[in-house]
Amino acid sequence: MKALMIEGEATCAFHEVPDPKPGPGEVLFAVRHVALCGSDLNTFKGLNPLVALPRIPGHEIGGEIAAVGEGVPAEYAPGHRGIVVPYTSCGTCPSCRRGRVNACQTNRTLGVQQDGGLAEWIVVPYGKIILNDRLAPRHLALVEPLSVGFHAVDRGRVTAEDTVVVLGCGMIGMGAIAGAVHRNARVIAVDVGEAKIDIARRHGAAEAVDAAMGTEAVNARILELTNGEGADVVVEAVGLPATFTQAIDIVAFSGRVVYIGYAKEPVTYKTQFFNLKELDILGSRNATIDDFRAVIDYLEGLETPPDDLITKVFPFAEAEKALPYWVAERANVLKVLIER
Ligand SMILES: [Zn+2]
Ligand SMILES: [Zn+2]
Structure with a gap:
């Protein structure tokens, strides 16, 4: 063959x-x-x-x-x-x-x-x-690529009570957006440029923030959208040192941060927020059979076929x-x- x-x-x-x-x-x-x-x-x-x-x-x-x-x-x-x-x-x-x-x-x-x-x-x-x-x-x-994002959502124990910020609207981030929406959470999607943000909105992101405005402006906007509290859950799906640290800055007190991005360089943290906010900082790798099944359930329920992905x-x-x-x-x- x-x-x-x-x-x-x-x-x-x-x-x-x-x-x-x-x-x-x-x-x-x-x-x-x-x-x-x-x-x-x-x-x-x-x-x-x-x-x-x-x-x-x-x-x-x-x-x-x-x-x-x-x-x-x-x-x-x-x-x-x-x-x-x-x-x-x-x-x-x-x-x-x-x-x-x-x-x-x-x-x-x-x-x-x-x-x-x-x-x-x-x-x-x-x-x-x-x-x-x-x-x-x-x-x-x-199904497999989306299930990786669904797994991150599962690691973050996302529920309908949560506001979830997803940093990065590539395929993995799209999976996290879809997975959080599938659990009826409110999702704020962050990425550069309109094309990806449009797709994120179509897959249920309630808000979208264009990262082109710069980290400080993005963080201020996220605070605005969360009554000044920050997000209950942040999913990092970019893999850059800047977004690894940004996740810690924009998560609420006692919130959860899930890392699926792979940073290719070392990341430097001011660690006080780890303690001060008493964060759950979680890694996420691959996906489980349950995640695959949740994605299938999501895709089968879509009114518009997911060809935009x-x-x-x-x-x-x-x-x-x-x-x-x-x-x-x-x-x-x-x-x-x-x-x-
Ligand atoms: Zn893959
Ligand atoms: Zn083993």
Whole structure:
């Protein structure tokens, strides 16, 4: 079969690789859609320390069951569509022992620590497929990236009583916005530029603040929108030192701060607010099956299909153009999809 491989910095090409065969308990999954993730982009730019090259990227995967190995339950019959859960868990590390398998110490995400889904087929254990014949095929590939934002909302224990500020309206931030709206919270979205802010509003953000006005003006506006108190929950989905510290400044006393962004540089804090506000400061990694299910529930309930989250679709035969396109159009891309 054909698979796209990232071979080196800014180099990717199709290769012929052996057709995978499902063993006992495994499913041969025909890949129909792969959405590209920031982590794939970082691999392509040579900035992903978790990846050894060459690597088949792609962990946001929708498709259908093509064949099954021995011992796979009947409901996983060929022809049914689904989503791949792209993480692994060891069962023995501290996270796994606590049931927090999404943060497994030795997790091997598809397309990152092992080859991913940008191929014609992929073999996975049947338990890693969430069956869904209701969503449109191309929306299946949106479930994983949105679930990462939904997980951050879950980490922040967001309820309908909360005002949630989401810093960053990329795909992960959009997931956090949608996840908080899905829990009936009031959401204030912050990002630069009107295009992303418009999408955030369409997905239920009650207020939007253009970060182009500068951090001080943004913070003042957030105080204005929260009766001078600050936000109950702040989700940081940018990954810059400035937004890591901003989150601490704009959260209310005894509020919660959730970090999903990866800051590539060290962050310097004045830590007094950690104590003074008695903050819960939380990390968030990947997503749980419950988060996937919450996203599916959200997407199935939308009146307007979530096509506004998809910036551009490349046919599989032109998949090698997708990552260079994203590099060139960085500021304007929410999600790039590959369709087969
Ligand atoms: Zn991803
Ligand atoms: Zn583990």
